[in-house]
Amino acid sequence: MNILPLNNCIAVPKELILLGRVLLITIGSVIIVDCAILMAFGKVNFGSVVPFLLGIVFVIHGIFWHKVIAFIHQYRWLLYFWSGLWMVFFIWLVSFGIFTYVLQQQIKQSTKSVPAVAAIIVLGSGTVAGKPTPTLAKRLDTAVPLIKTQPNALVITSGGVGFQRTRSEADIMATYLHEVHGVAFRCILQEGKSTSTEENLANSRAFLEAKGLSITDPIAIVTSDFHSIRAASIARHQGYTQPLTIASPTPLSTRYNAWFREYFAFVSGWLLGEY
Structure with missing residues (x-):
C-alpha cells in the first residue's frame, strides 16, 4: 500500500x-x-x-x-x-x-391532532405563472383539513407581490383554496404585502387584532416541514405565545436538500435577530 x-x-x-x-x-x-x-x-x-x-x-x-x-x-x-x-x-x-x-x-x-385554534396562517412560498409552486400547493393542501374541521378559525393567506409579478401570493393562495378545495373567498383574509417569514407573521398580527384576536391566542402556522422550526422561533420572538406549526410534507427527492439549506437559513435568522 x-x-x-x-x-x-x-x-x-x-x-x-x-x-x-x-x-x-x-x-x-x-x-x-x-x-x-x-x-x-x-x-x-x-x-x-x-x-x-x-x-x-x-x-x-x-x-x-x-x-x-x-x-x-x-x-x-x-x-x-x-x-x-x-x-x-x-x-x-x-x-x-x-x-x-x-x-x-x-x-x-406537528402531525399530532391539533387542538382548537383562533386562526390559521398559511405562509407563502412562491408562485409561477399565477399558480402556487408545488411547495406552496402542499402547504395549502395541508391547511385544508384544519380549515374544514375548524370553520370558526380565522384563515389568513400571507405573501406579497413577488419580483416581476402583478398578483400577490396571498391572492393566488386564496384562489387556489377556493377553486381546488371549495373554501369560500369570504372566509379568507389576504395579507398581501409581506416578503419574508418575519413579515408574514408581523403583518398578520393586524388582521388578528382587527377581528378581536390576539397573538396570545392559539394560532396555527402552516408551512413546509423543513421550515417549521424557524417559523415557530420567529413567531415566539414576535410575541406569539401559542404558535402551533402545521408541517406540510416535502417530497423525498428534495427533502434533505431543503433541510440542508434551511440549516443555513436558520443560522442567518439568528444572526439577523429574528429570534
Whole structure:
C-alpha cells in the first residue's frame, strides 16, 4: 500500500487520499450546482451563498490537493489554521446533525391532532405563472383539513407581490383554496404585502387584532416541514405565545436538500435577530 505524508507526524495511505479527493470534488460539485440553480431563480441569500462558497472550496481542495498541502506545510501557522478549519467543519457537521434531529422531532409533533385554534396562517412560498409552486400547493393542501374541521378559525393567506409579478401570493393562495378545495373567498383574509417569514407573521398580527384576536391566542402556522422550526422561533420572538406549526410534507427527492439549506437559513435568522 502506498503511503503519503499528510504532515510531519501522520502518514496516510495514497488510496485514502484519493478517496478523500473524489469525495470533496463530488460533494462540492453537487453543492455548487444546487446553489447556482437556486441563485439563478433569485434565491440569493445566506442559505445559498455560503454553501456555494463552501462547495467551491471543496472542489479546489480536491483538485489541487497536493499543491494545497505542500503550500500549507511551508508555514506552521498555516498548518494549524488549516487543521482548525477542518475541526470547525466537523463541529458544524455535528451541529447540522443535531439540527436535523430536532427538526424531525418538530415534524413528528406537528402531525399530532391539533387542538382548537383562533386562526390559521398559511405562509407563502412562491408562485409561477399565477399558480402556487408545488411547495406552496402542499402547504395549502395541508391547511385544508384544519380549515374544514375548524370553520370558526380565522384563515389568513400571507405573501406579497413577488419580483416581476402583478398578483400577490396571498391572492393566488386564496384562489387556489377556493377553486381546488371549495373554501369560500369570504372566509379568507389576504395579507398581501409581506416578503419574508418575519413579515408574514408581523403583518398578520393586524388582521388578528382587527377581528378581536390576539397573538396570545392559539394560532396555527402552516408551512413546509423543513421550515417549521424557524417559523415557530420567529413567531415566539414576535410575541406569539401559542404558535402551533402545521408541517406540510416535502417530497423525498428534495427533502434533505431543503433541510440542508434551511440549516443555513436558520443560522442567518439568528444572526439577523429574528429570534
